[in-house]
Amino acid sequence: MNTKIVFLALIFAFSFSGILFGQESYKTLVYEGNKKFDANDYDGASSKYMEAIKSNSGDFTAHYNLGNALYKKKMYQEAKEEYAKAEKxxxxxxxxxxxxxxxxxxxxxxxxxxxxADYYKQSLKQDPYKEATRKNYEIAKLRLKEIQRNKKQEQENKSGKNGGGEDKKKGEEGNSKNQKNEQGNGPQQDKGEDSKPKGNGSKGKQLPKELEKAILDTINGRERKTARRILDEKSSSKPQSNEKDW
Incomplete structure (x- = not known):
């Protein structure tokens, strides 16, 4: 009887020590990953965080920090997946x-x-006083507004082209307008091309000066002053740093 008790006690002790070792290993890996992250070694950081996740896949920190490292490597789809796991x-x-x-x-x-904008809005519900999130939320709405304006302008340009350009300089003589439309390079078409902000393509990873100018050019009065102040902060798309360094 005593032998069985001792045997069970040994099993329990080894199991408990294994759990403790696993926890320490996880913390160590996250700590090492953070060190590499701070040294701008995002490949090394990603490797350490992935090892930590293998050790403990149910903890917020490793997923969140891996998301930060992947974000820095411009692997945005992968970063999104890690942030989504961290949020859950x-x-x-x-x-x-x-x-x-x-x-x-x-x-x-x-x-x-x-x-x-939707994610920033959700974030503000959790932390209403986070100024960086509020600024990014406003920038996201401004950028969405600009994209919508561009789409509307493109539709108007296409409509004008299909209609023979009748809404462009109605006082011009009909022969002159028809000639421009036949050549395919009338003023409306040129205007449509020039009005597209260069930062809205797949290469628009930041908020370039062209996009800032395009946003501000479509806004007047008090809203324009607010937009200028927000854009001057240059806070958009900066990942928040690691929350836990252990």
Whole structure:
């Protein structure tokens, strides 16, 4: 009887020590990953965080920090997946807000400002006083507004072209207008090409000066002053740093 008790006690002790070792190993890997992240070694950081996840896949920190490392490597789809996992695993409001904030950043980098604005809005519900999130939320809405304006302008340009350009300089003589439309390079078509902001393509990973100017050119009065102040902060699409360094 005593032998069985001793045997069970040994099994329990080894199991418990194994759990403790696993926890320490996880913390060590995350710590090493953070060190590499701080040294701008994002490949090394990603490797350490992935090892940590293998050790413990149910913790917020490794997924969140891996998302940050992947974001820095411009692997935005992969970063999005890690942030989404981190958001589901978050157990505190600040952690949830941080994951949602960086999901918004990732959507901005993927040129999806509507989804970005939604993530920022969700993040603000968790942390209403986060100024960086609020600024990014406003920038996402401005960028979405600009994209919508561009689409509307393109539709108007196509409509004008199909209609023979009758809405362009109605006082011009009919023969002159017909000649321009036949050549395919009338003023409306040129205007449509020039009005497209260069930062809205797949290469628009940041907010370039051209996009800032395009946004401001479509806004007047008080809203324009607010937009200028927000854009001057240059806070859009900056990932929040690692929340936990252990």
């Amino acid at each position: 695993l978050s157990q505190t409001l600040p952690d949830k807000a941080a994951a949602l904030h960086n999901l918004g950043n990732t959507m901005m980098q993927m040129n999806q400002p509507e989804k970005a």
